[in-house]
Amino acid sequence: MPARRRACYVLAALAGLAGLSLAAALLVGSVAVAPRELAALLGGEASSLAAEVVLQLRLPRALSGFACGGLLALAGALMQVLLRNPLADPYVLGISGGAGVGALAAILLGLSGVGLDLFAFAGALAALFLVFGLAHGDSSWTQTRLLLTGVIVAAGCGALVALMLALAPESKLRGMLFWLMGDLSQSLSPWPSLAALTLALLLVMPFARELNLLARGAETAQALGVGIARLRGLVYLIAALATAAAVTSAGSIGFVGLVVPHLMRLAIGNDQRLLLPAAVLAGGTLLVAADTLARTVIAPEQLPVGVLTALLGVPVFLFLLSRTGGQRA
């Protein structure tokens, strides 16, 4: 079965790239670590400043970055298929807007750490329920209604965010802006988001071929035996919770969720059985690479990683787009 074998090769290659980006994230920084020392450090055989830096600081941050990138890319790929709209991204339903309102409110109240995360997650869930509740018209969600409700809720959240920024004292502005642009230095523990990523992927993979059909149109999918109402509800919920998990841990990092799925589609096609895991690996890799650059290019200062994901991703995307455009003409 050539299609299946090709999928294995592609995923193996992407996993290799992901491994490289994680290794680079562990090695690079103010305390340089040689590749040879890394194995010993990870095995826990050395205890030194280097071990402390790699295991306590860089490893959790790199894993958080990978999980968030993977979650955003997965949520983006799912939203694009569900809304049958290539311009959809994880934030289209207003989830990041809600998380933003929660997070900024927490910062204004002087909260940080777990308190901040709880506020952000509560904000994301509130936006999620608001959108689904309002869009739930006469017994079924129509795509346009859901999309419009999401856009309006996001706009409302944007206004609240602007209001809080305007009222915030000078001393808190920088933290608030970094949260809004997406920043991994604030993420506490990588494990919740890694768990969310694994769970989300395990839940959607059994439905990957049905999602292929859904991308071709709801009625066609229904005629081919897909229970579309149940499938849509399930996958919306997974995508929304994946987005909520990602923004809670790292703020609203832009670009990954919109562009990584497209990048993968251009490179490997639109079979969700391959696309979804590939987008997870590529999204994670991109975010880890971007974050490594974000904390090293102007060290000791740090850049918000959201800026870097866009700077890295835009040229790659434009290159791929022009290449496939040329083939088609």
Next chain:
Amino acid sequence: MSALLAARELAVRIGAQGVCCGLDFELAAGEILVILGKNGAGKSTLLAALAGLRPPSGGQVLLQGRTYAAHGSRAAARLRGWLGQHRDDPFASTVLESALAGRHPHLGRWQWESAADVRIAREALVEVGLHGLETRDVQTLSGGERQRLAIATLLTQAAPLMLLDEPLTHLDLNHQIAVLEILARRARQGAGIIAVLHDPGLAWRYAQRVLLLYGNGHTELGPADTLLTPARLERLYGHPLARIEQDGRVAFIPI
């Protein structure tokens, strides 16, 4: 064996408008039934109800003797294929991948398409004249090519009952006849076919029975050659028609 499809006391409505009420018929293997009616008479809605894609407002639709709910959607998809009216592909996909979508109900949850599935899809593409285009992106196809691809996908599904909503849209004359010949061949091999068409002449030529929808809940069902008269068609379309016969074929032209 029970009929491929049976309607029992079937009532279908669009809002306040009645499409049909108390409709009773059975479709046997090997039969072609054509639905005719004006725009907005409810042809597509009735077809969707017959396909189990929307609930009827009364009565029952039985697929090989059982309701769609009793079959379950996957099992039903192995017995009944449906060709919709709308084609749009927001995402790129190759022609072969699109045709392979028809194999979905035959595959297990973790199963990938086998070489046999690919062969079935390729044969369907040959049948509709799309061979050689297997690796083309669907988004680069013309309207007529997309229509034939959708028909190839339906053939790939290999269901014994096929319901087609305006299968000849966007097709040139030669492809219209080619597609109807494919359907007639499938019918001779034991398939049952219900199609919504616009040309009463083609209905006369290919269908054994026709179902006329007058758009006010009134319907007529009967043999094509007795039901398709100029007087009746004038009432159906609200426009006078003339019947022309040549070499045993019939055409109806608007006057």
